Amino acid sequence: MKTEQITVKKIIADEGMILTDGKTYGRVIFLGADRTADEFYEITQEEYEKSIEESGATEEINK
């Protein structure tokens, strides 16, 4: 019989902020084994929305 301890590491953005590493975005991020919290920084909601706009979305058609 063997036992293992599994640690789930999560980082949480401050209220109104979003975490990113430049590619991934999240309000809560559960880090994989090969990632560290240092790779992520916080941006504002407005900065996040701007980055989405710049990705070139098509406007929703009014239905």
Place this chain on the structure above:
Amino acid sequence: MSIADKLTTIAENEKKVYEAGQKSEYDRFWDIYQNYGNRTECQGMFYGYGWKPETFKPKYSLKPTLAPSMFYMARLTGLDLVERFKELDLELSFEDCSNFNYTFSLCGISHIGVVDTRKASSLTYTFDQGYHDMVTIDKIILKDDGSQTFSNTFRYNYGLKEIRFDGIIGNDIDLRYSTALSLDSILSIIIALKPDATGKTLCLSKTAVNKAFETSEGANDGSTSQGWLGVISSKSNQYDGTWTISLL
């Protein structure tokens, strides 16, 4: 036959003649458009505003080998594609299809059946911009090697509730917009994540996870629950769980 009798017969037959004419035109169009059932290159086949639920009535089963933009920008708002093919007693099969770029992008379809993607290397914008129309994708069958990529595959699918995966997800995948994703859907996604994938990210809606895993009705606390942590811990942990899972 008297003239009166002939006129009566003509009147009685008018509807039959009209319907026969309509059927003839329907046959003529779809025989050519689907090449008598032999058409397999379906790129842009139902592209654009002219395709609406009332006009989407193929005559033959469809088994695309190529399906880029197959339903792109169609006005099939609210169409249950599974039900429509059942009504027509036809099949829609993607098992031979190698290109799914924009296949169901911005099409309005509410229910998509089984999409076998095993002949394709990527799902680029495949279900993009489903907005509040696309609710159910019965099953996406993926390859077993986790090699397929997902680029903007599920972007802006705010209404998506049910989705299932067979096969392996081995690259970044993003369902951040699907705030109503069900518990079974989220479980299906997590189960499909390739165990030893490195540097990969799954992005989900925090709202969806909070609801799906909530500890009691209305608590909306799922993302902090033991149930959620238990589900993801085999794929995302500091020991050998290499997936990064972000909730947005």
